[in-house]
Amino acid sequence: MANPLLGRIRVAAALAWTAHPAAAVSAAVLGVLSGVAPVATAWLTKLVLDAIIRGDGFAALAPAAAGLAVAGLAVIVLPHLAEYAKAQLRRSLRVLIYDRLFRAVNRHPGLSRFETPGFHDTLRLAYDASGNAPDRLVIGVLAIGQAIITLAGFAASLAAINPLMIVVIALAALPTARVELMLSRKRAEVMWDITPAMRRQVFFGDLLTRPEAAKEVRLFGLGDYLRTRMLDEVRDINRAERDVDRRALRSQGAMALLGSAVAAGGLIWAIAGAASGDISVGDVTVFVAAVAGVQAALTAIVRHWADVHNALLMFGHYMEVVAAEPDLPVPREPVALPALRRGIELRDVWFRYSDEHPWILRGVDLFIPYGRTVALVGVNGAGKSTLVKLLCRMYDPSKGRITWDGVDLRDVNPADLRGRIGAVFQDYMDYDLTAAENIQLGDLSAGRDQVREAARRAGVHDTIAALPRGYDTMLSRLFGDRDEQSGVSLSGGQWQRLALARAYLRQRQDLLILDEPSSGLDAQAEHEVHTGLRAYRGERTSVLISHRLGTVRDADLIVVLSEGRIAERGTHDELMASDGEYARLFTLQAAGDETGSSGGAGDDGPAESLRTTTPSTRSAGR
Numbered sequence: 001m002a003n004p005l006l007g008r009i010r011v012a013a014a015l016a017w018t019a020h021p022a023a024a025v026s027a028a029v030l031g032v033l034s035g036v037a038p039v040a041t042a043w044l045t046k047l048v049l050d051a052i053i054r055g056d057g058f059a060a061l062a063p064a065a066a067g068l069a070v071a072g073l074a075v076i077v078l079p080h081l082a083e084y085a086k087a088q089l090r091r092s093l094r095v096l097i098y099d100r101l102f103r104a105v106n107r108h109p110g111l112s113r114f115e116t117p118g119f120h121d122t123l124r125l126a127y128d129a130s131g132n133a134p135d136r137l138v139i140g141v142l143a144i145g146q147a148i149i150t151l152a153g154f155a156a157s158l159a160a161i162n163p164l165m166i167v168v169i170a171l172a173a174l175p176t177a178r179v180e181l182m183l184s185r186k187r188a189e190v191m192w193d194i195t196p197a198m199r200r201q202v203f204f205g206d207l208l209t210r211p212e213a214a215k216e217v218r219l220f221g222l223g224d225y226l227r228t229r230m231l232d233e234v235r236d237i238n239r240a241e242r243d244v245d246r247r248a249l250r251s252q253g254a255m256a257l258l259g260s261a262v263a264a265g266g267l268i269w270a271i272a273g274a275a276s277g278d279i280s281v282g283d284v285t286v287f288v289a290a291v292a293g294v295q296a297a298l299t300a301i302v303r304h305w306a307d308v309h310n311a312l313l314m315f316g317h318y319m320e321v322v323a324a325e326p327d328l329p330v331p332r333e334p335v336a337l338p339a340l341r342r343g344i345e346l347r348d349v350w351f352r353y354s355d356e357h358p359w360i361l362r363g364v365d366l367f368i369p370y371g372r373t374v375a376l377v378g379v380n381g382a383g384k385s386t387l388v389k390l391l392c393r394m395y396d397p398s399k400g401r402i403t404w405d406g407v408d409l410r411d412v413n414p415a416d417l418r419g420r421i422g423a424v425f426q427d428y429m430d431y432d433l434t435a436a437e438n439i440q441l442g443d444l445s446a447g448r449d450q451v452r453e454a455a456r457r458a459g460v461h462d463t464i465a466a467l468p469r470g471y472d473t474m475l476s477r478l479f480g481d482r483d484e485q486s487g488v489s490l491s492g493g494q495w496q497r498l499a500l501a502r503a504y505l506r507q508r509q510d511l512l513i514l515d516e517p518s519s520g521l522d523a524q525a526e527h528e529v530h531t532g533l534r535a536y537r538g539e540r541t542s543v544l545i546s547h548r549l550g551t552v553r554d555a556d557l558i559v560v561l562s563e564g565r566i567a568e569r570g571t572h573d574e575l576m577a578s579d580g581e582y583a584r585l586f587t588l589q590a591a592g593d594e595t596g597s598s599g600g601a602g603d604d605g606p607a608e609s610l611r612t613t614t615p616s617t618r619s620a621g622r
């Protein structure tokens with residue numbers, strides 16, 4: 001056995017001890033007793049039978065008979081007690097293991113690990129392994145211990161009767177052990193190989209069942225296509241599993257035949273020995289029990305070892321996740337992040353998602369002054385969202401640096417930094433939780449009054465108040481009460497306002513990042529949100545991304561990103577005067593809106609949204 005596997009057993013044993021010492025000790029002690037009980041039963045049976053055949057009186061038999069009764073009782077009761085102790089251990093282990101796994105996952109301050117397919121597969125296997133590998137390991141090791149005790153007892157018994165039989169049985173067992181180990185290794189390999197297919201299967205299955213996807217799936221008639229794609233994955237998985245099962249059937253069948261032949265040969269030898277008077281009737285019973293016991297114990301050892309081996313390989317994924325270094329270097333002695341007073345500076349920032357990816361930001365120099373609003377605009381894929389993710393230190397720049405009042409973001413604790421940032425990302429989350437919880441996730445320490453206040457600011461209070469259970473309404477069609485239809489779903493714009501309320505809830509924030517905060521809103525709502533935002537932004541520093549240029553025209557600084565570079569910067573008027581990319585986009589949008597308007601777009605159409613928003617934005621301009 002290789003050392004890493006031993007190390008994993010040690011880790012699993014330490015986990016079992018930490019999880020529930022009493023259950024771990026009880027399971028071990030009961031395991032030892034369960035191992036001894038069959039051997040004791042066989043020997044006591046022999047003593048009683050031989051005494052009866054010799055004609056000893058009951059008085060002489062009584063102690064062995066009593067012992068036999070106790071051993072019989074133990075054989076029946078011990079497994080139940082052991083099962084209970086193991087179940088207790090299993091439950092406690094599961095809590096501990098999940099706790100450690102998700103602590104480890106949370107230790108990654110950035111996003112890169114979650115976007116790496118290899119790590120994703122390891123994480124998935126680690127998650128699966130966390131559910132059962134540690135208890136399979138611990139319980140397998142205990143079962144092996146128990147089987148070894150039984151084996152040793154019966155081997156000693158066989159040695160007393162015919163030492164040659166031990167050698168024969170051991171020789172028959174060795175190939176079985178090899179086969180089982182080979183199969184377990186093969187199973188672990190197949191598991192690793194089929195993980196991507198399993199991920200795709202879950203993905204297609206999800207698409208077929210998720211309410212968010214149901215609309216498009218029906219509209220585009222994708223049901224059969226997705227079902228076929230999912231079944232293709234299932235068939236691939238089945239094919240890989242079937243290959244291993246066939247191999248198992250062939251080799252395990254051959255080994256079972258070998259074992260039976262050895263047992264039958266031994267039995268014929270014992271009966272012949274008893275008939276010729278070489279061994280006693282009691283010896284025959286011990287022999288029969290020993291042959292069956294040794295084979296059962298050896299099979300148990302090999303099977304459990306195969307399972308332990310497989311669990312050890314799976315457990316390796318868990319240990320890999322738990323031991324993984326944070327995806328971003330976290331300083332040992334972080335610099336305390338000061339409240340923002342001067343501004344945030346990007347100095348020659350270059351970024352790509354990995355060495356294999358193209359450059360997304362190419363030498364960005366930008367100063368975001370304290371208390372001002374900076375708008376980032378540009379075509380799809382220009383790098384706007386990437387830039388704000390760097391501001392939150394979801395990634396570190398590949399080259400260059402970002403400073404907060406002169407302090408490099410790499411030198412501060414990421415949690416401190418994020419505590420000072422409120423953000424609505426383009427792909428904000430809808431949580432299947434109550435309305436209040438959906439907002440409270442923005443600041444877990446906030447009370448109900450603050451939650452209401454944030455909802456009011458985001459213009460979603462009235463919507464929530466009108467829900468069946470107000471703020472306590474479950475915003476999910478999936479996880480409502482089963483007996484009631486209390487779960488509800490919101491519209492896209494209402495969800496977006498909830499996300500905004502979540503960002504508003506953070507009281508201490510110095511930097512407000514809004515990546516397309518009103519993309520899902522109607523014209524009136526967008527106008528309200530932007531008016532509210534301007535009031536709320538107040539003295540706060542904010543970075544605003546929007547494709548609706550009318551909503552950013554009053555920003556103190558508008559920055560046009562193009563292919564990862566800053567192509568233009570200035571106020572709206574300056575940029576319009578310079579007649580560059582911004583002016584082109586702005587004019588194009590306005591013209592598009594005019595066309596849309598004359599084409600008969602209703603009050604909620606895009607034309608109206610820009611026209612409604614623009615004048616009010618202008619009137620509130622700085």
Ligand SMILES: Nc1ncnc2c1ncn2[C@@H]1O[C@H](COP(=O)(O)OP(=O)(O)OP(=O)(O)O)[C@@H](O)[C@H]1O
Binds near residue numbers: 381
């Ligand atoms: N996690 C990621 N891994 C690899 N590439 C990514 C990742 N996220 C974004 N990109 C790539 O980076 C580029 C810039 O994306 P980004 O989201 O920053 O653009 P954007 O300007 O915000 O675009 P949009 O206006 O469409 O939101 C795109 O080409 C995109 O494919």
